[in-house]
Amino acid sequence: MTEFELLKWIHLLAAAVWTGGMIVLAVLVAATRRANTDIEVLRLMARTFAWVSWAAMAIAVLTGFANYTTLGLPWSRFSLKGTLIALSIAIALWHQLTAKRISPAVRGIGQAVILILAIAIFGAAVVLV
Numbered sequence: 204m205t206e207f208e209l210l211k212w213i214h215l216l217a218a219a220v221w222t223g224g225m226i227v228l229a230v231l232v233a234a235t236r237r238a239n240t241d242i243e244v245l246r247l248m249a250r251t252f253a254w255v256s257w258a259a260m261a262i263a264v265l266t267g268f269a270n271y272t273t274l275g276l277p278w279s280r281f282s283l284k285g286t287l288i289a290l291s292i293a294i295a296l297w298h299q300l301t302a303k304r305i306s307p308a309v310r311g312i313g314q315a316v317i318l319i320l321a322i323a324i325f326g327a328a329v330v331l332v
Contacts, residue, residue, distance in 0.1 A: 207273045214266035218328075220259040222321040228252045229314060236307075253299055260292065284327040291320040 204212075228248065235245055267288075271281055298313040305313075 217259045217263035
């Protein structure tokens with residue numbers, strides 16, 4: 204396996220963990236709310252997911268930059284995907300920092316926007332290849 208193939212594999216795994224985790228968390232939060240589970244269970248799920256998702260995001264960003272550098276691609280090819288990634292990170296950070304002070308509906312909308320952006324990032328990646 205070449206260095207590029209390894210970087211790409213790690214990058215795709217991290218992106219899948221980040222995006223797939225959001226989908227799973229959304230389903231679990233909805234089911235947990237319907238079951239009237241204690242709010243502390245939801246908070247524990249969110250904190251655990253935050254740790255995993257931020258690690259996956261960091262790995263995806265670092266390996267993404269490494270992939271572009273390894274291939275020697277022009278950064279102009281990265282602009283759409285990079286913009287979507289930066290926006291996702293900003294909204295995810297806002298979501299995490301304000302989660303205790305905003306309503307569940309607003310948190311849900313924020314999480315939906317992050318998920319839509321994550322799917323758009325995958326779409327941009329397909330276009331760039």
